[in-house]
Amino acid sequence: AQKITQTQPGMFVQEKEAVTLDCTYDTSDPSYGLFWYKQPSSGEMIFLIYQGSYDQQNATEGRYSLNFQKARKSANLVISASQLGDSAMYFCAMIARNNNDMRFGAGTRLTVKP
Amino acid sequence: DAGVTQSPTHLIKTRGQQVTLRCSPKSGHDTVSWYQQALGQGPQFIFQYYEEEERQRGNFPDRFSGHQFPNYSSELNVNALLLGDSALYLCASSPLSGRAVGEQFFGPGTRLTVL
Numbered sequence: 001a002q003k004i005t006q007t008q009p010g011m012f013v014q015e016k017e018a019v020t021l022d023c024t025y026d027t028s029d030p031s032y033g034l035f036w037y038k039q040p041s042s043g044e045m046i047f048l049i050y051q052g053s054y055d056q057q058n059a060t061e062g063r064y065s066l067n068f069q070k071a072r073k074s075a076n077l078v079i080s081a082s083q084l085g086d087s088a089m090y091f092c093a094m095i096a097r098n099n100n101d102m103r104f105g106a107g108t109r110l111t112v113k114p
Numbered sequence: 115d116a117g118v119t120q121s122p123t124h125l126i127k128t129r130g131q132q133v134t135l136r137c138s139p140k141s142g143h144d145t146v147s148w149y150q151q152a153l154g155q156g157p158q159f160i161f162q163y164y165e166e167e168e169r170q171r172g173n174f175p176d177r178f179s180g181h182q183f184p185n186y187s188s189e190l191n192v193n194a195l196l197l198g199d200s201a202l203y204l205c206a207s208s209p210l211s212g213r214a215v216g217e218q219f220f221g222p223g224t225r226l227t228v229l
Contacts, residue, residue: 004156033217043202045157045220091156095218100170102147102206102218104156 002027004094006105013082014113020067021077021108023092031097034075036066039089039107048090051075082112116141118207118221126227127195135190135224139207145169146188147218148180149204157204163188192226200228 003026013019025034036048051059051066059066067076079086092105119138127133139146145164149157159172163182182188186207192199202225206218 035217037220043204043223043225045204045206047217047219050217093156100147100162101159101172102149102157103159106156 002029002032002094002096002099002103004092004103004105006092006108008108009106010109010111012111012113013079015084016081018078018080019082019110021079021090021092021110023075023077023105025073025075025092025094027094027096029096029098033095033097034066034068035093035095035102036064036075036077037091037093038086039091041088045091049077079110084112084114086110087112118143118205118219120203120205120221120224122224123222124225124227126229128229129195129197131195131228132191132193133195133226135192135203135205135226136187137190137205137207137221138187139205140219143207143209143219144186145208146182146186147206147208148188148190149206150174150199151202151204151223153201160190195228197228200226202226 005024032053034051037045049061049064051068063080065078089107091107095102121136147162148160151157161171162169166182177193179191202223204223205221208218
């Protein structure tokens with residue numbers, strides 16, 4: 001069975017500082033993808049970054065980077081130089097190649113302070 | 115290039131009624147998935163449609179049914195609504211062969227309130 005765990009219900013960060021949002025996962029499938037989505041109060045899920053299980057390097061997309069530690073089954077999101085507009089819910093998700101349903105964690109609410 | 119669109123944006127129904135939600139996938143995408151997101155929780159997978167057939171289903175009762183049309187758009191139907199069906203319903207589309215395993219693009223959602 002696949003499972004995603006986000007243990008931080010809420011996080012605060014000062015504007016312009018970096019913040020790490022934690023995510024651990026569990027799957028028996030050797031081929032899988034890990035995703036991070038941002039969900040502002042409007043409700044739309046905005047894709048941020050993707051990491052494949054066979055990717056050798058950690059994924060980066062602008063100010064977002066994914067700290068992928070396969071042996072520890074963790075896929076933490078790092079946001080550098082936080083901006084006020086980064087305040088939102090952040091969800092970690094996983095989908096395995098042999099399964100078509102994307103599993104989401106419970107989410108972390110990030111608040112950026114001016 | 116239009117992204118994933120959903121209609122309606124908001125909907126209010128009473129217990130026992132039936133509802134239909136609609137989704138148009140992103141251009142070039144042929145697979146549509148539906149998710150239910152209760153307040154304060156992560157999205158839960160309802161089912162996925164590909165080639166007009168239900169490809170996989172999550173842990174939802176038969177009151178939840180769907181359909182995919184030849185143009186890849188999709189509908190989610192919920193019968194005999196319960197108060198617990200109140201949630202944000204998200205539609206996501208993906209190409210059969212994409213850069214990422216199951217990379218999905220989400221629509222803005224339909225917020226359903228059951229009174």
